[in-house]
Amino acid sequence: MKFKKVSIILLVVSLVFLLSVSVMAADGEIIVGIGEEPDTLDPNKTTRFHSYMILSHIIEPLFTLDNEYNVVPLLLESYDWAEDGSKMTVELKEGIKFHNGTEMTSEDVKASYERYFELSPMANYLPGDKGGIYQIDTPDKYKVVFHFENAKPLALYHMADAHVGIMPKEWIENTADNEIGITKLVGTGPLQLDEWISGEEIIMSRFEDYNHGPDFISNQGPTKTAKMIFRVVPEDATMMAELMSGNVDFSFDVPPSSVDVLSKRDNLRVETAPTYSVQYLAMNMKREIIQDKKMRLAVAHAVNKEQIAKAAWFGVGQKIYGLINKATIGYWPGIEDVAYKYNPEESKKLLSELGWEDNDGDGIREKDGEELSLTLITFSNIDQWRKAGEIVQSQLAQIGIKVELETAEVGATYDRAETADYDIGIFRNTWWLGQPYLRFLTHSSGIGSSNYGQWSSPELDKNIETAGDSMSLEERTEALNRVQEIVVETGIWVPLVSNAKIIAAKDDVAGLDELLSHPWWPPLMRALLLHKQ
Amino acid sequence: MLQYILRRTLYIIPILLGVTIIVFSLMHISGDPVKLIYGTNLTEEMLQEKRHELGLDQPIYSQYFNWVSSAAVGDLGVSIRTHANVWDMIRSRIGATLELTIIALFITLLVSIPAGIISAVKRYTVFDQIARIFALFWVSMPYFWLGLILMLIFSINLNILPVSGRGGPLWTWEGLKYIILPSLTLGLPPAALFMRIIRSNMLEIINEDYVRTARSKGLREYNVVIKHAFRNALISVVTLLGLRIPWLFGGAVITETVFAWPGMGRLLVDSIMKRDYPVVQGVVLIIAILVVLSNIIVDFAYAYLDPRIRYD
Numbered sequence: 001m002k003f004k005k006v007s008i009i010l011l012v013v014s015l016v017f018l019l020s021v022s023v024m025a026a027d028g029e030i031i032v033g034i035g036e037e038p039d040t041l042d043p044n045k046t047t048r049f050h051s052y053m054i055l056s057h058i059i060e061p062l063f064t065l066d067n068e069y070n071v072v073p074l075l076l077e078s079y080d081w082a083e084d085g086s087k088m089t090v091e092l093k094e095g096i097k098f099h100n101g102t103e104m105t106s107e108d109v110k111a112s113y114e115r116y117f118e119l120s121p122m123a124n125y126l127p128g129d130k131g132g133i134y135q136i137d138t139p140d141k142y143k144v145v146f147h148f149e150n151a152k153p154l155a156l157y158h159m160a161d162a163h164v165g166i167m168p169k170e171w172i173e174n175t176a177d178n179e180i181g182i183t184k185l186v187g188t189g190p191l192q193l194d195e196w197i198s199g200e201e202i203i204m205s206r207f208e209d210y211n212h213g214p215d216f217i218s219n220q221g222p223t224k225t226a227k228m229i230f231r232v233v234p235e236d237a238t239m240m241a242e243l244m245s246g247n248v249d250f251s252f253d254v255p256p257s258s259v260d261v262l263s264k265r266d267n268l269r270v271e272t273a274p275t276y277s278v279q280y281l282a283m284n285m286k287r288e289i290i291q292d293k294k295m296r297l298a299v300a301h302a303v304n305k306e307q308i309a310k311a312a313w314f315g316v317g318q319k320i321y322g323l324i325n326k327a328t329i330g331y332w333p334g335i336e337d338v339a340y341k342y343n344p345e346e347s348k349k350l351l352s353e354l355g356w357e358d359n360d361g362d363g364i365r366e367k368d369g370e371e372l373s374l375t376l377i378t379f380s381n382i383d384q385w386r387k388a389g390e391i392v393q394s395q396l397a398q399i400g401i402k403v404e405l406e407t408a409e410v411g412a413t414y415d416r417a418e419t420a421d422y423d424i425g426i427f428r429n430t431w432w433l434g435q436p437y438l439r440f441l442t443h444s445s446g447i448g449s450s451n452y453g454q455w456s457s458p459e460l461d462k463n464i465e466t467a468g469d470s471m472s473l474e475e476r477t478e479a480l481n482r483v484q485e486i487v488v489e490t491g492i493w494v495p496l497v498s499n500a501k502i503i504a505a506k507d508d509v510a511g512l513d514e515l516l517s518h519p520w521w522p523p524l525m526r527a528l529l530l531h532k533q
Numbered sequence: 534m535l536q537y538i539l540r541r542t543l544y545i546i547p548i549l550l551g552v553t554i555i556v557f558s559l560m561h562i563s564g565d566p567v568k569l570i571y572g573t574n575l576t577e578e579m580l581q582e583k584r585h586e587l588g589l590d591q592p593i594y595s596q597y598f599n600w601v602s603s604a605a606v607g608d609l610g611v612s613i614r615t616h617a618n619v620w621d622m623i624r625s626r627i628g629a630t631l632e633l634t635i636i637a638l639f640i641t642l643l644v645s646i647p648a649g650i651i652s653a654v655k656r657y658t659v660f661d662q663i664a665r666i667f668a669l670f671w672v673s674m675p676y677f678w679l680g681l682i683l684m685l686i687f688s689i690n691l692n693i694l695p696v697s698g699r700g701g702p703l704w705t706w707e708g709l710k711y712i713i714l715p716s717l718t719l720g721l722p723p724a725a726l727f728m729r730i731i732r733s734n735m736l737e738i739i740n741e742d743y744v745r746t747a748r749s750k751g752l753r754e755y756n757v758v759i760k761h762a763f764r765n766a767l768i769s770v771v772t773l774l775g776l777r778i779p780w781l782f783g784g785a786v787i788t789e790t791v792f793a794w795p796g797m798g799r800l801l802v803d804s805i806m807k808r809d810y811p812v813v814q815g816v817v818l819i820i821a822i823l824v825v826l827s828n829i830i831v832d833f834a835y836a837y838l839d840p841r842i843r844y845d
Contacts, residue, residue, distance in 0.1 A: 045616060
């Protein structure tokens, strides 16, 4: 009998111990190394990637994107969108709490959208003056009605962007503008802002009332980790040292050059995947020499993208075929058949057909006493771009084109591209949604500014517009595919390499596999899933 | 003396004006910050609106005049990037920079003075030879490289010091352990230079008549070296100190970046990269003030150390 009692007590003690260990394991803190300090965490003011990635743990939009890029409700029960796109009625989930304890209502949604329209540099699609939402009604506590000026078929995607995150109306009104996103931030997200120590770290803790995570995530809340601390480590070599020494648990700012070294560490897991950020070569159609398609194709065939991915990107970048890649919404797989293949012999043939020959044996082709020379511009302050410039310079030299490589920092390079002061250039773009991105780069309205190729056609314009305006998904898809085809077929834009997102995590960080199942590794999943084992 | 202090203080004004004009011009010819911040998100029309909002569409001289007149009353403006008050941003970082530079300076003096004196007194001994080789080694080592090597040895291989960041108060181990590597990185290379200067000055001085006289009077060697020789060698150390203080702030910019030390140097680097004009101008102005003030203090130290120097 005594033995039985002792056994039961031991069993209970063991269970309590095991339970407490498992609770402890789910607690703790995760130190995330970030390569750049956010400018502000105000969702309506920032345009920076790092700010967005960090504020998205605190602030949530109405919708989110699941593993297959479908827009799914996050803060709402349901929505009804009129077929002609003129009105969207949203039923909010009841009982969603802000970090300050108040309940989210339709008035908060209205106030947040209005602040976004007023302040955000990113608000270039949804606002009324852009043909979007001109009126927001709040018939009851949980119902919001958005009225659209014109059909805005991509509105759902924009409404799934944390730049239009929901904050409490009363809090917005009673908080000084220069405090929002700097010392204070209140949202509905799984983590709440505790403190931002300038230059050092941003400390966030678990929001205990969070329970509305989307179904595609195994944990709907609250977070498994008690704290998440974002430590600023601006130098690549220092970030590598922090990961190697184990002072940082997780980082999504791993420099490509350190992947090889970090992958060999027993206590670290390193994963890479393509991002929607791409590197591409553009040719300036205002230059006479570029206007001949044979010249453009000669350049396009001479560029070995794999070599760029290997040498400039340390093997973590991936060769791409179109201006938008697999990680971007709207990607068309058919582009792989359209893209020009690496074929320097074809390039040489095309140049000879144009009358460019190397008569004096110096390796550079000439015509009418003039050398075949092109000016290549790119960024001096981003390694992967400067190196890609050097590689393209040597690749074009192999077919007899002399390339004057002129590098400058990002802003100065774009100044030259916009004013058509170059022959060929290597640029970048980062946009997760295909249509607005292609519109920005290739629509005739961008000539003289963002259309660095300085060229467009009525067919291209028409398809870009259809891809953005039609309420029919089929029509939009078809038009966007055609845009991708035209862009590559002209040879004006030569897609090169997609950037790689890289994460490194210590082996005691759990939840990584599920996070990696989403193509974007989004902050919401990071917050809800990652914890120390 | 008072007249001298006043005159030196008034010199600050043209120096600071010169510095601000150079920085202002350099920043403005480096390109358009609006395009860098908002470039791929706004149309040309919206970019123009932003420029107008930030006053960047005004002529450069008028932008400079506005900035200088505000700075004169303590208003350094608002960051283009963060929308925060520039002075608040600097204030939150200045303590970390001063902490690092003062400790680095302390290390410089702590290492260089005894090593320089011993090297001179024990000329051509093993100690002297080793000290000179080490001095040559340290003085030719770039800050960032030294920082990474120290990091590799003490943080990754030995795992006894943290890689980067800033801990708690300095009087606790939690705070102290974070400053050891950055302050060694910043303090050791100038220590090598100081040591060489002290050594060569001491070598000259210990052969002077008055030192010989002191010895012949039967004074203890310690008193001869420290009170008679070293005090006179200090003048050149102080001169060098005045010249090296700007370098110390320059070195802090690199050291703070390598060690993620949250000081003004890193704020400056971040702001230059993002073309955040108001912050760059503000940080440079504050660093210029600190450098000018420290040089004035050095000038006053001459009078204390060498009574022959008169300022009136």
